[in-house]
Amino acid sequence: GNIIDKEANYIYIDYSAGVPAPKATTDRLAIEFNRQFTLGRVYRDGATLHIVNSGFNLSNHTRYNHERLIQVR
Structure with missing residues (x-):
């Protein structure tokens, strides 16, 4: 979608068809966490964009647990 003026976008x-496509919404709850992920937020004030990088921090819990168990031995 388009970036809406005077709104948090x-x-x-x-990944709806297996192909990544960038999109925008003003409704954060419309983003499905199983097949979509947030890159950031943009507030548009006319021609000025205020960009905040955000999103998910995807940790590798399996690897962390493996390394922890190896160190305990």
């Missing part, structure tokens, strides 16, 4: 990636 959430920029996200959608």
